Amino acid sequence: MPELPEVETIIRSLRPALLGKNVLSANLRWNRTLMSPSPAKFKILIQGQQILDIVRRAKFLQFKLSTYQLIIHLRMSGDLLVVKGGYQAAIHDRLILNLADETTLVFSDPRKFGRVWLVEDPAEIFQTLGPEPLSSEFSPGWLYAALHNRQRQLKPLLLDQSFLAGLGNIYTDEALHLARLHPLTRSDWVSEEEAARLWMAIRQVLEEGIRRNGASIDWVYRGGDFQNHFRVYGRQGESCPVCGTKIQRIVVGQRGTHFCPNCQVLTNDQNPVK
DNA sequence: CACGAGACCTGTTCGC
DNA sequence: TGCGAACAGGTCTCGT
Numbered sequence: 001m002p003e004l005p006e007v008e009t010i011i012r013s014l015r016p017a018l019l020g021k022n023v024l025s026a027n028l029r030w031n032r033t034l035m036s037p038s039p040a041k042f043k044i045l046i047q048g049q050q051i052l053d054i055v056r057r058a059k060f061l062q063f064k065l066s067t068y069q070l071i072i073h074l075r076m077s078g079d080l081l082v083v084k085g086g087y088q089a090a091i092h093d094r095l096i097l098n099l100a101d102e103t104t105l106v107f108s109d110p111r112k113f114g115r116v117w118l119v120e121d122p123a124e125i126f127q128t129l130g131p132e133p134l135s136s137e138f139s140p141g142w143l144y145a146a147l148h149n150r151q152r153q154l155k156p157l158l159l160d161q162s163f164l165a166g167l168g169n170i171y172t173d174e175a176l177h178l179a180r181l182h183p184l185t186r187s188d189w190v191s192e193e194e195a196a197r198l199w200m201a202i203r204q205v206l207e208e209g210i211r212r213n214g215a216s217i218d219w220v221y222r223g224g225d226f227q228n229h230f231r232v233y234g235r236q237g238e239s240c241p242v243c244g245t246k247i248q249r250i251v252v253g254q255r256g257t258h259f260c261p262n263c264q265v266l267t268n269d270q271n272p273v274k
Numbered sequence: 275c276a277c278g279a280g281a282c283c284t285g286t287t288c289g290c
Numbered sequence: 291t292g293c294g295a296a297c298a299g300g301t302c303t304c305g306t
Contacts, residue, residue: 002299032282077283077284077285077299111282111300113283113301151275153277161300168300171299215299216299218285218298219285219286255300256297
């Protein structure tokens with residue numbers, strides 16, 4: 001699914017097209033997309049709501065409306081697009097919002113994992129999220145302390161949204177390679193210097209992802225071009241851009257994990273997490 | 275607390 | 291060509 005940079009890119013494209021617009025009606029085409037309230041209530045409550053602002057929290061899109069907030073998580077295959085003029089629903093459309101001025105906001109999601117909420121206050125949805133990696137709250141010192149609070153493998157820990165909010169499978173692999181840390185490294189074995197490197201790497205890959213308008217892989221094309229600049233993700237068998245060693249793919253926590261066995265050496269292999 | 279497996283879903287690509 | 295397996299940007303729940 002989209003990770004932080006893809007969500008950020010989508011929001012930046014939606015904002016100018018949607019701010020100030022009123023919602024006329026909603027067409028929910030797959031009930032399980034909607035977490036709350038009930039479909040009937042949702043259709044009534046969202047009518048007449050004006051879109052005042054659209055912001056991002058972790059991988060969630062947060063639409064601030066007149067009274068309520070529309071919260072959307074795109075999960076693996078969700079996408080949002082704005083169509084001007086008449087719109088004919090397509091096969092994978094799960095929620096369609098008809099807006100003023102012949103404008104349509106379409107939530108398309110082939111795999112049906114995406115979720116939508118309409119709430120007065122999203123605090124409950126966000127309450128378990130860790131810090132934003134691009135905020136000042138996320139500092140090298142915080143990261144070092146947080147890593148030492150746990151005994152987890154780095155890769156699954158960085159994917160854990162309650163630890164740090166926004167990284168997904170691609171940017172985690174990219175950040176670990178840039179930081180020269182093996183995905184299975186024990187979090188509490190990371191030195192201060194390594195933590196600082198990881199902090200810098202996370203910032204750098206996310207910022208580059210945003211600068212390149214995100215990554216588009218598979219058939220879910222969103223226009224970004226970060227996929228052409230991956231260091232290791234999906235490049236198993238190819239040469240490491242730093243040292244030329246063949247990039248390896250292993251499975252960690254049921255996620256494909258890509259790394260350079262020469263640049264990213266496991267220093268605690270005598271003391272694995274499990 | 276930490277991990278692995280299974281579930282939720284559909285579509286594409288890979289391997290024989 | 292065909293067909294099943296493997297795989298995909300995420301997250302939740304359960305058992306150990």
